[in-house]
Amino acid sequence: MSGLTLGPLPGLVLSWRLDPLGAFFALVIVGVSLAVTIYALGYGRHWPGRPFLGPAYLVFVASMLGVVVAGDAYTFLLAWETMSLASFALVVTDHRQAAVRSAGWVYLVMTHAATALITGAFLLLWRATGSLSFAEWAAAAPRLDPVTASAVFLLGLVGFGTKAGMIPVHVWLPRAHPVAPSHVSALMSGVMIKLGIYGILRVAFEWTAPGPAWWGVLVLLLGAGSAVLGVLYALMQHDLKRLLAYHSVENIGIILLGAGAALLARSEGQSALAAIGLTAALFHVANHAVFKALLFMGAGAVDAATGTRDLEHLGGLVKRMPATAALFLVGSAAISGLPPLNGFASEWLTFQALLVTGRGAPALWLALPPLVGGALLALTGALALACFVKAFGVGFLGLARSARAAEARETGRAELAGMAILAAACVALGLGAAPVVSALGPATAALAGSAMPAGGAVLHAQPAGVIAAGSLALPWLAVAVVALALAVPALARLAAGPVRTRVVETWACGVVPQPLNEYTSTAFAKPIRLMFRDLVRPVRDVDVIHRLGTRFVARIEYRSGVAPVFERYLYRALTDRLVATARLLRQIQNGSLQAYLAYLCAALVALLVLAR
Amino acid sequence: MTLALLAAPLLAALGCLALPRAAAWASSLGALATLGLGFAVAAGTFGGTARYEAGGYVYLDALSGLIVLIVALVGAAAALRSPAYLAREVAHGTIPPTQPRWYYVWLQLSLFAMLAVPLLDNLGLMWVAVEATTVTTALLVGFYRRGHALEAAWKYLVLCTAGIAIALFGVLLTYYAAVHVLPDEAAALSWAALRANAAHLDPELMKLAFALVLVGYGTKAGLAPMHTWLPDAHGQAPAPVSALLSGALLSCALYAVLRYHLLAVGAVGGTYSADLLLLFGALSIAVAVPFVLVQHDLKRLFAYSSVEHIGIVALGVGVGGRLGLFAAAFHLFNHAVAKSMLFLAAGAIGQRYGTLRLARLRGVAEAMPLEGVVLLAGTLAIAGSPPFAPFASELGIALAGFAGRPAAVAASVVLVTGTVLIFGGMLYHVIQVTLRAAPANLAPATPLPFGWAFLALPLAALLVGGIWLPPFLTDAFTAVGAVLEGSTP
């Protein structure tokens, strides 16, 4: 593949290679991009004159492929940053709005800072190995000294983690994803952030392997934190796309839980266990790519049809946009981890990975993180279910909460085709979980040293030496659920005879139900908001506006939200301090020629003393 | 040919004096001639062999060639852009119609001085040439006789004259050291002769001499903490002059520092001068950070970025090694191309908006698509974002640094950290400038002719340069690296 000798620096030739891991990611990129492109063919009609499939989009997709086929650090960085810049260009499509510009800037700066951290990791590897070739790094990994390895790992984890949207370096993600055109959000959230995972896997499993146990523990902690906080923040959102963006944070957390378990198992030399965790992580990468792209496209269709993404103004779309609703429901069920769809399959594998890793850990402090991680994964799954009951239930069911929503029209054929492909993929990846896991064998074998055993149609989390692990045959469960669900009315009819159905108005204590009576998105999330208030720090603000003195209430305005903890206490504090320091340092250039001459004199005197 | 190269701007200056009406044409012709001859002269040096010309007064090696190339390119761009730019200033009434003629005279004279710096073998004459650049460009900086421009020119003049005086002391000390070693007094200031005999020079004396030259020429090159004139001068000069100052003048001054660096390496040995370059390079990067983060003027923003990049080049030379020196030469070239492009874009924007205050510039991407794209992409490029060429050169320096001694590693860490912070600051401002909605009361657009040649072409070159370098340039930077490594006599 390296017939072309490109590269501006001496001895630095752009190189390409495709190994099993890269091939897996390339497949995800190509598959999802294909569906998204079909969708965008129709979606672009809503915004005439915008180059939705223009050069930036093509460069974006191509550079994502470039990232996974890059064979050396320089090629990788080129593709990596091209990907970031192209996606930035797409994010700021609506750049006249201040929020879009600010999101674009935050995104660009964070991704560039991340690139710098990645570059730092690469520089350390270069110092240690004298090469920029990924293959040579992998070959030299066992000889890497532990301090360098840990530094590389940490730099890579934070750098790639930023792209992946790992908490606490996630803040760009919920800003940038909602403001981008939806097909771009779909690609960014579905595919691009996964390349952060790609990088983490390369760093942790190939270039620095094998590391100490605390790496795995750290990744587990970050994964659990991202998963739980991500889903909690998602629950607090009313903007459908922002909600989906926070779910990306959550799912990255789930992927990291699998990867962390694998890292931990590998540090203990148990490659058979590591294979389960890694398979779970990779499988979830593909699954999240599929259903998150599907959901973002659905949100885009809703946005285009109703002009809003605010759940409080949606509702009733299941009747106005039945196909979109059905496809969105498939995505919702998949992301909520419901059998027999793909989300359940990979989460089940993650549970198993956490369990077997905890079981196999040699010490209590190494066993507890994966096991508690499993519990937090359960919490995440249940909260995700709550969130998508909210998203689908409030957004698509019940009564329309706004005129635009009441008059929404079904989206176009191209959009539906794009979504249908991915919805079908959700089902296929779930039912075909066992063959998918077998197909992931080469990639896991390359990274973890062994692959999960292929088990025909049944998925076995059964590492050697464990007698009774779990197994899962989603096709059969699906058959059972469907058969029994169909049998229930048949049996009831058989036993009790036919009955008639009457259609009447919903009971609302005697009045005709109004959209105002419906449970809102805010109200739906309230129990969870209160239960987890110490974590998410909700804020609310009630303004009572009076008329005629204080006797008559004209209007009550209620605003609620979540305190931006990370933004306020981490980033805002950091940037404020930076800017304050910068303002202070700007006194250097105080306009006084005398001061400038004094600097010159001071430099001269210092050098004179130094040269002595 | 070298003499022809020197004669071209001089003749053009005379032409401007003699034919006041056709001054713009004379200047443009001179610029074209300089461009062509500069290319030819530079190309002749990249083979890797050094040679004397013009009776021994001119010494040409790849390092001189690179500077000649940069001066010719940037100088030609500035001179060719000037007529349209000045015509607008005259149309706006900013300057009286009789004044441009003097502008062209000073411009061509400063081009002459800048071309002389890399060509002259004699260190004393080189000093004279550097001083001549100060005097001529100071007149250009103060060309708008507004208060701010005068203030900037005054500070520029005083600081650089003080600096250049210090450098002269360094030249004297070098002469002291040499005159004992080299019998011929004329040879005692010949750089090539000194380089050949550098090992015999008194190390203590050369240490002091290098310190003085570093502070002296460093002032001119814009190395912190002597950089303070730079943002004022770059900010207040007419845009083509800002481009010239940033792209060509700083390179010339740094060239002078590098010549002494080579002497110091030969005489003192070890890493004395390289460490000082690392120190000043890192300091320049660090000093630029706060001023880029909090900034109110577009051209000053780019001026501080110039401080940073000259620092990066100095740091690259300080790091050394084949890769580091190649990358330093590459970076010097990249900076000259990118920064002159950005200053020209800023000039066009400033004329359209009637201001350079960042708070009042908005919607450039809509109002002036070419300038907007170039501003945004060019800022990304100069801020060190892949896939543009400056990233490649910065990465090369960082790679060399990380493979080097502890001081180089530390400096590289400053490099990486500093560039990230500066990226954040520059992009914050430039995104606001380019992407906000444009004001409604903007003057109608009248694009400057050949905008693409001055803006799009360099941008494309920077983009390609991140992926592929023409063999011509690879050879050039390799040869410069070889000179800086000291492998050619």
Place this chain on the structure above:
Amino acid sequence: MIEAGALAAAQLALLIAIAPGVNGLIKTLKARLQGRRGPHPLQPYRELWKLLRKDTVVSARASWVTRAAPLVYAGAIATAALLVPALWIPAPLGGWGDALALVGLFALARFALALAGLDQGSAFGGMGSSREVAVAALAEPALVLALFAVALRTGGTDLSATAATLAALGPAAITPGQLLALAAVAIVIAAETGRVPVDNPDTHLELTMIHEGMLLEYAGRPLGILVWATLLKQTVLFALLIAAFFPWGIAATGGGVPRAAAAFGAKLLCLAIGVALAESSQAKLRIFKVPELMGAAFLLALLAVVTDLVLA
């Protein structure tokens, strides 16, 4: 194949058949404990039969989600009923799904019902859905951690294998960790089945109900299906408790089934008495006190894990 199908049908029929009875038993016992006569233990069968024969009423606002939800709910729970070994090992679908699949199927059922709660645009349904998913979110981590605690001893999440391992151990299966996990699962089951102190299954007071809120718009046959499926869910959870903590007596061969049936019945009776005692001795919690209870369950499960790890 046919034999396996017959066994599956037998277990499913058994669990479906006894589900209303178990609830009737609990109600009767509760009433007796509270000094009332209470309803007949077979009363639930009569009510279900009545509902299944009645015409149904559907909201004009409802979509196909309202129609499909009972079927998905019932289908998912019936499938779950095939994953638990009740009288014999292995469970009918033993090799095809484990304890986590069971949790997943319950989640599927909950998802369908919670959506149905929002489908008619009524405030009560939304409230029920909202509370149902919130409480479940708190219950699930404790459940999974408790299952992990069991799995740490028995080797995995396969319920048939778990039951077999524990049954083979006999009284040695009782360990401190196991008891702590049992307590955790018991609390979770109270939440999952909508029992005191989390929910009161006997009330229809709008502002306190959780599960009933989602069913409010259902009537006639679909309501009957939903109620029966909910009762089946309770029985399946009891069976899970039995299989994961005290499966002694479960049949490994066809000959052991009668003895296993007796043992299973006795254990169900014990559970019914326990539930009745628990429901009679405490009041329903305010909904925002529920997290504390679930936190306690989580801590118990965590302690169970730690105990298992330390003692292993």
Place this chain on the structure above:
Amino acid sequence: MTGPAVVDALALALLGLALLGVATRGLVASVRILAVQSAALALVAATVALDSGAPHMWAAFALTVAVRTIAVPTVLLRVLRAVELRRETRPLLSTRSALLISIGLSLVAFLATGRLHLPGAFPSQHALAVSLALMLVGLLLMITRRKAISQVIGLITIENGIFLAGLIATLGLPLFVEIGVFLDLLVGVAVMAVFTLRINERFDTLNTDLLRKLRG
């Protein structure tokens, strides 16, 4: 007295004059001190010329007298008269601290050059240290004074230091270099004078405090 001893004495006198300049706040007096300084420099040139017998040192002497002792002070005095300035008001440092610092700077100069071995130079002990000290003191003058004209005076003090260093190099610098340096100096001072006048015309003052608009 031998040549080197005379040069040493003159060098110390130059340093003394420079310190006197630091202590002086009258502008006309400062220019006169500068002229005296330049005259002393001319004497150094003459001494070196006598001692070495090099003909072109006499050229240096002549140039010094012509440019430094006569031309430059005349230009400066004329500018002073043109802008009607008398005193350097409110210097940034008190005279006492300025003097203390200039003594400190002189010590640094002696320290930096103390160990230097000047093989080819005129055998004077202090000349090089004094020339470096003159440069630093000149810088200090520029730093502490507010008037544009004072800064030119500081700059010329620096130039004097450099010229002293140049003189004691055996036979001076090569002639063409020296001429170039002289011309440049002349042009430099002329351009600075032009700007001084333009600034005065624009701001109605030579107080550089007003030249502090460009910041940050």
